[in-house]
Amino acid sequence: MPSVDDVPPRDRRPVLTPLPGEGDLGLVDALAQLTFAVQGALGRIAAEHDVSVPAARLLGIVRDRQPTIGELATFLQLDKSSVTGLVDRAAERGLVVRTASPVDRRSVRVAITAAGRELIDQGAAALESEIAVLVADLTPAQRTRLSVIASRIVAADARRRGIDIYATADGDGLWGPEARA
Numbered sequence: 001m002p003s004v005d006d007v008p009p010r011d012r013r014p015v016l017t018p019l020p021g022e023g024d025l026g027l028v029d030a031l032a033q034l035t036f037a038v039q040g041a042l043g044r045i046a047a048e049h050d051v052s053v054p055a056a057r058l059l060g061i062v063r064d065r066q067p068t069i070g071e072l073a074t075f076l077q078l079d080k081s082s083v084t085g086l087v088d089r090a091a092e093r094g095l096v097v098r099t100a101s102p103v104d105r106r107s108v109r110v111a112i113t114a115a116g117r118e119l120i121d122q123g124a125a126a127l128e129s130e131i132a133v134l135v136a137d138l139t140p141a142q143r144t145r146l147s148v149i150a151s152r153i154v155a156a157d158a159r160r161r162g163i164d165i166y167a168t169a170d171g172d173g174l175w176g177p178e179a180r181a
Contacts, residue, residue, distance in 0.1 A: 034134075041130035045123050054078070054086055055095075059112065059120040062096055066109040075163055095119060 025033065039053070046056040054076065061067065061075055073083045087110055090096040095116035101107040112120070135143050158165045 037134055038131070041127060041134075045126045045130070048126070049119055049123055051095075051119070051123075052086075054082075055090055056120075056123055058083075058086055058090060058110075059095060059116055059123070062110050062112045063117060063120050066099065066111045068101060068107050068109055070107075072110060074161060090116070 024030070042056060043053055046053050049056075051059070057076055058072065061072065067075065069080055069083050069087065072078075072087070073080045076083060076086075078086070087096060087098070091098065093115075094113055096110050096112055098108040099111050101109050135146065138146065155165060
């Protein structure tokens with residue numbers, strides 16, 4: 001049976017993230033492993049606050065918007081029935097409330113409560129600390145560059161799905177004008 005030493009170096013794929021300066025994992029592997037690290041941090045923080053990761057994501061969305069269930073479903077990439085259950089559970093815990101939509105009486109908007117805001121603020125601070133550890137080996141300029149590149153990727157993906165991630169409850173809401181047309 002051949003050993004790893006028998007495989008030419010160019011054909012070997014790294015199994016673990018290299019230390020700074022040790023090499024490039026390639027875009028797909030690097031982003032996948034970064035996603036695992038961030039999702040792991042989010043999962044730990046959510047568990048510490050006795051919420052699921054989808055519930056933490058929900059609170060992150062409604063902290064500065066009041067989306068409808070349908071908008072939440074699109075943003076979270078879940079079906080409406082799953083989002084309805086998620087909102088029900090968050091409402092039972094006093095983290096969100098349903099409010100009447102001023103545009104469509106058949107629709108409701110989801111708004112964060114003071115308890116939900118406190119929870120998401122604590123979770124966001126904890127996640128910020130975890131991310132700081134992940135990027136600790138980067139220079140300030142590299143962190144800024146990573147933030148700009150990640151923002152561009154996220155905004156382009158959201159735009160393709162018809163979501164205006166920069167809109168807030170004080171502005172146009174969750175959706176850009178082209179999504180409402």
